[in-house]
Amino acid sequence: MAHEMMLLALQFGVILVSTKLVGWLFSQKLNQPKVLGELVAGMIIGPYVLGAIPLGALGPLFPAVEGTVPVSPELYGIATIGSIFLLFNSGLETDLPTFLKFSGKATVVGLGGVVLSFLLGAEATVLLHSEVHSIMDPEALFLGTICTATSIGITARILGETKKISTPEGVTILAAAVLDDVISIILLSVVVGVASVELGGGTIAWSSIGFVALKAVGFWALCMVVGILSAPYLTKGMKRLESLALITELSFGLALLLAGLSEMAGLAMIIGAYIAGLSFSQTDVAHEITERIKNVSDFFVPVFFAVMGMMVDFSALKSVLVFGIIFSIVAFLGKLLGCGLPALAIGFNAKGAFRIGAGMLPRGEVTLIVAGIGLASGAIGPDLFGVAVMTMLLASVAAPPLLITAFKGGSGYRKELVSSTEDDLVTIALELPSYRAADFVRKSLADSFYQEGFFIKRVEGTRQVWQVRKDDMIFMMKVKDTLLEISGKRENEAFVRLMMVETMVDFKEFAASLKSLDQNDMMGAGLLMNMFAQTDK
Amino acid sequence: MKLRNILNPAVITTDVKGADKESVIKELLDLLVEAREIPSDKTEQVYEDLMEREKKMSTGIQHGVAIPHAKTKVVKNLVACIGIKRDGVDFAALDGEPSRIFIMTLSPVDRVGPHVQFLAEISMVIKEESARKALLEARTEKDVLAVFGL
Numbered sequence: 001m002a003h004e005m006m007l008l009a010l011q012f013g014v015i016l017v018s019t020k021l022v023g024w025l026f027s028q029k030l031n032q033p034k035v036l037g038e039l040v041a042g043m044i045i046g047p048y049v050l051g052a053i054p055l056g057a058l059g060p061l062f063p064a065v066e067g068t069v070p071v072s073p074e075l076y077g078i079a080t081i082g083s084i085f086l087l088f089n090s091g092l093e094t095d096l097p098t099f100l101k102f103s104g105k106a107t108v109v110g111l112g113g114v115v116l117s118f119l120l121g122a123e124a125t126v127l128l129h130s131e132v133h134s135i136m137d138p139e140a141l142f143l144g145t146i147c148t149a150t151s152i153g154i155t156a157r158i159l160g161e162t163k164k165i166s167t168p169e170g171v172t173i174l175a176a177a178v179l180d181d182v183i184s185i186i187l188l189s190v191v192v193g194v195a196s197v198e199l200g201g202g203t204i205a206w207s208s209i210g211f212v213a214l215k216a217v218g219f220w221a222l223c224m225v226v227g228i229l230s231a232p233y234l235t236k237g238m239k240r241l242e243s244l245a246l247i248t249e250l251s252f253g254l255a256l257l258l259a260g261l262s263e264m265a266g267l268a269m270i271i272g273a274y275i276a277g278l279s280f281s282q283t284d285v286a287h288e289i290t291e292r293i294k295n296v297s298d299f300f301v302p303v304f305f306a307v308m309g310m311m312v313d314f315s316a317l318k319s320v321l322v323f324g325i326i327f328s329i330v331a332f333l334g335k336l337l338g339c340g341l342p343a344l345a346i347g348f349n350a351k352g353a354f355r356i357g358a359g360m361l362p363r364g365e366v367t368l369i370v371a372g373i374g375l376a377s378g379a380i381g382p383d384l385f386g387v388a389v390m391t392m393l394l395a396s397v398a399a400p401p402l403l404i405t406a407f408k409g410g411s412g413y414r415k416e417l418v419s420s421t422e423d424d425l426v427t428i429a430l431e432l433p434s435y436r437a438a439d440f441v442r443k444s445l446a447d448s449f450y451q452e453g454f455f456i457k458r459v460e461g462t463r464q465v466w467q468v469r470k471d472d473m474i475f476m477m478k479v480k481d482t483l484l485e486i487s488g489k490r491e492n493e494a495f496v497r498l499m500m501v502e503t504m505v506d507f508k509e510f511a512a513s514l515k516s517l518d519q520n521d522m523m524g525a526g527l528l529m530n531m532f533a534q535t536d537k
Numbered sequence: 538m539k540l541r542n543i544l545n546p547a548v549i550t551t552d553v554k555g556a557d558k559e560s561v562i563k564e565l566l567d568l569l570v571e572a573r574e575i576p577s578d579k580t581e582q583v584y585e586d587l588m589e590r591e592k593k594m595s596t597g598i599q600h601g602v603a604i605p606h607a608k609t610k611v612v613k614n615l616v617a618c619i620g621i622k623r624d625g626v627d628f629a630a631l632d633g634e635p636s637r638i639f640i641m642t643l644s645p646v647d648r649v650g651p652h653v654q655f656l657a658e659i660s661m662v663i664k665e666e667s668a669r670k671a672l673l674e675a676r677t678e679k680d681v682l683a684v685f686g687l
Contacts, residue, residue, distance in 0.1 A: 492657070
């Protein structure tokens with residue numbers, strides 16, 4: 001026991017150091033996602049490469065373990081916790097309102113991508129793999145599912161950097177990717193259910209597939225509805241504890257419970273974690289939870305990616321290299337055509353359709369999770385796992401340059417997107433004598449809102465816009481030169497005006513108190529003179 | 538926030554007698570003492586807190602409405618009262634009109650205070666001219682509460 005724990009500590013340490021360094025190299029020097037670096041680090045230090053080298057009396061640091069997963073159960077456990085963190089975070093960061101707003105267009109694009117990718121992926125596996133005979137075989141099901149999920153992280157980063165997020169294509173891609181994740185995860189539940197029956201020696205009838213699907217969707221829908229409806233009350237109750245740290249810890253505890261429950265219900269654990277995150281994403285403390293969770297998840301998530309990298313058996317990959325390359329191209333086409341063609345039908349021109357297809361290319365976390373679950377359950381072997389990792393690597397490396405090129409040039413939309421008329425929105429502006437004064441009042445106002453139980457966060461990608469939120473009251477606070485602006489719903493106008501008046505009263509008092517500071521010069525001089533006053537000591 | 542939890546007949550008067558800002562505020566404070574919302578020996582301190590706020594900026598706003606308010610150590614929870622004076626008082630209002638409807642709130646200093654939320658909800662009602670007219674025509678405390686749907 002002591003030996004295993006010692007080995008675990010050493011492994012954890014080596015994984016953290018190597019993933020962090022290689023991740024830094026990838027993100028800072030090679031302009032690639034950090035995730036890829038962590039995955040590659042795992043491949044290098046894993047049981048099939050460096051990890052196999054014996055280190056004196058210790059033996060190999062990462063001995064290849066017999067069974068479906070080549071690492072020790074202890075290490076795999078840490079990786080599993082990492083995946084729960086990862087999906088809880090993904091859920092938390094999901095922009096549900098934007099998704100719902102564009103859900104019409106996004107559903108068409110997302111569904112197109114999922115259906116075509118799944119069918120092409122599963123069919124390609126049947127055609128290219130000698131032991132797979134039907135798209136209902138576990139291998140085909142898993143590889144089909146692997147093709148469906150889009151990694152929104154990579155696309156979102158590129159769209160953000162090139163300021164294309166709020167274009168019709170950008171928003172459609174983001175919303176469709178959320179839908180993709182949801183469908184992939186539901187699909188995964190069904191696939192896990194079907195595969196486990198088949199692996200247990202049973203044959204699956206269409207009726208029982210229907211039952212598995214119904215159970216998965218039912219569990220999903222039930223948890224979603226209960227989660228989203230109860231999360232605001234839960235956080236309200238937890239706020240009485242007056243500790244944001246405690247709220248974060250409790251909510252992650254709930255995520256773990258829901259993860260366990262979903263596994264008990266025959267679904268994957270990450271589904272529960274994702275639903276927990278999604279439920280809390282709509283509460284006013286979502287940002288605070290995300291920030292705090294990130295501090296801890298940064299320790300666990302890299303272990304997940306590294307362990308995924310460690311599972312790549314290069315010797316098993318040799319036999320499927322050609323398969324892997326063809327499969328990757330099929331996976332590309334599935335998204336390009338599956339998302340691009342429906343986009344043409346809903347108002348985008350050829351350029352816009354290509355942009356959307358390219359934006360949906362990157363694969364990432366969910367792909368690895370699906371592949372990892374497939375490997376751990378024995379549904380796919382190390383060779384097909386290698387194919388999945390290869391697809392993910394190729395898609396993630398190829399997508400960024402393609403996406404940057406695709407977004408050059410004019411609009412990709414056939415008609416101008418009509419912005420929603422927001423009649424019930426009011427903006428209250430306050431002109432101040434200088435930018436410093438405006439910024440100072442903005443800070444005081446933020447303080448007052450905070451005192452009233454609001455949460456304030458800077459809007460991502462902006463320098464001078466903040467979101468101020470408590471329960472369902474949301475305002476945007478902006479500083480433009482000497483102008484301080486707050487916008488929000490008309491029904492909350494009186495509230496904002498009163499808050500601003502109280503802040504201005506304080507500010508006036510503060511400004512008046514400064515006038516008594518007429519010894520200002522002497523204070524400065526005193527500070528400087530004291531620098532040399534203690535030389536006698 | 539439930540206005541019902543804060544407003545009741547004991548904290549409402551439809552017959553404010555005071556003829557200037559100071560006497561109106563004192564009269565409303567007496568109402569709060571009678572309603573046992575603040576102890577009688579603390580009225581002086583609360584009065585000073587309220588006048589301190591008035592000095593910084595008058596709380597007489599528009600259309601005959603004034604919202605004298607302060608944060609004070611004397612109360613542990615939000616306390617409010619409503620006074621009506623049909624012929625009006627000079628409250629140094631922003632629009633120069635005499636003030637007729639007084640909504641006074643006191644909130645604790647050291648806690649996240651819901652007074653802004655309370656005032657915001659009150660103002661949602663009295664920004665309608667018909668509601669202000671109904672308040673000025675109110676003869677009993679119940680008439681006043683009815684305007685706020687209570």
